[in-house]
Amino acid sequence: MSERHHVLDVPATIWLTGATSGIGNHLAEALLRDGHHLIASGRRREPLEQLASRFPHQVTVAPADTTDAHDLTRLKETFEAQAPVQMAILNAGTCEYLDVRHFSAEIVEKNMTTNFTGSVRSVEAVLPALREARQQDLPAHLVIVSSSAWWFPFGRAEGYGASKAALTYFAQSLRADLALEGIKVTVVSPGFVKTPLTERNDFPMPFLIQPNDAADRILKGLKKGATEIDFPKRFTLTLKLLGALPQRLVDAMAARMTRKSREDNP
Numbered sequence: 186m187s188e189r190h191h192v193l194d195v196p197a198t199i200w201l202t203g204a205t206s207g208i209g210n211h212l213a214e215a216l217l218r219d220g221h222h223l224i225a226s227g228r229r230r231e232p233l234e235q236l237a238s239r240f241p242h243q244v245t246v247a248p249a250d251t252t253d254a255h256d257l258t259r260l261k262e263t264f265e266a267q268a269p270v271q272m273a274i275l276n277a278g279t280c281e282y283l284d285v286r287h288f289s290a291e292i293v294e295k296n297m298t299t300n301f302t303g304s305v306r307s308v309e310a311v312l313p314a315l316r317e318a319r320q321q322d323l324p325a326h327l328v329i330v331s332s333s334a335w336w337f338p339f340g341r342a343e344g345y346g347a348s349k350a351a352l353t354y355f356a357q358s359l360r361a362d363l364a365l366e367g368i369k370v371t372v373v374s375p376g377f378v379k380t381p382l383t384e385r386n387d388f389p390m391p392f393l394i395q396p397n398d399a400a401d402r403i404l405k406g407l408k409k410g411a412t413e414i415d416f417p418k419r420f421t422l423t424l425k426l427l428g429a430l431p432q433r434l435v436d437a438m439a440a441r442m443t444r445k446s447r448e449d450n451p
């Protein structure tokens with residue numbers, strides 16, 4: 186089967202989750218401006234309808250909770266009707282912080298359910314439609330929005346970081362398996378982006394970027410055919426360098442940051 190071009194070279198059908206807000210909403214706009222057809226998901230219908238009214242005939246409004254089996258079954262029917270789907274961008278996510286003084290496994294589970302299990306279930310739903318694209322000799326691409334947060338053991342991020350670490354491993358392992366079928370897998374690992382998800386953060390967010398900038402960087406990476414996209418480099422390179430230090434130094438740094446944050450926000 187041919188691998189001559191990328192999905193984004195010509196108008197294609199793309200499934201995007203988390204299209205109602207933040208990075209996903211800006212990605213949706215940019216993809217629609219480029220002439221693609223979007224199957225746009227999120228739990229809230231209204232922002233999806235707004236996209237559809239601004240880009241008539243280009244949007245299939247497909248509200249869904251990606252942790253809900255019934256919603257995913259409905260989505261699967263949509264994919265079957267619109268197959269081939271050439272790209273799926275699994276961007277839906279949440280960030281719930283743990284307060285270790287009131288340890289709650291539920292907080293960790295919420296992160297895992299939305300960010301990890303929801304994404305895995307989304308893969309199950311869309312894979313047949315991506316395979317259909319390959320059957321028709323078209324390129325097919327699965328894009329998984331993870332995070333660079335788990336590269337450093339930030340306090341309170343036990344649940345969020347664990348869910349994104351699991352998601353990244355899952356995606357990279359899946360990349361090995363799907364390579365046999367010519368389905369590309371890209372992992373996106375953003376730093377801090379100004380969205381409703383980070384609005385609640387009460388700590389300094391170094392190198393914070395705007396969501397339209399994040400969307401541009403993701404699309405630029407995808408158009409170049411990158412399998413790993415991380416940004417902004419000032420942040421992700423710093424994390425990579427810190428990660429190369431001995432663990433006890435990393436631990437001391439992380440504990441100091443947590444202590445400072447606790448003093449600032451008792």
Ligand SMILES: NC(=O)c1ccc[n+]([C@@H]2O[C@H](COP(=O)([O-])OP(=O)(O)OC[C@H]3O[C@@H](n4cnc5c(N)ncnc54)[C@H](OP(=O)(O)O)[C@@H]3O)[C@@H](O)[C@H]2O)c1
Nearest residue numbers: 203205206207208227228229250251277278377378380382
């Ligand atoms: N902002 C950052 O600094 C940052 C950094 C690294 C990675 N990320 C990742 O980037 C992705 C987008 O985040 P964002 O910052 O743009 O956050 P956001 O503005 O809060 O958007 C999150 C999106 O996910 C959707 N969503 C959440 N739970 C869902 C569920 N159960 N089913 C379906 N959709 C669901 C939301 O839609 P509904 O509410 O309509 O369901 C919303 O569209 C996330 O995966 C996040 O972890 C963000």
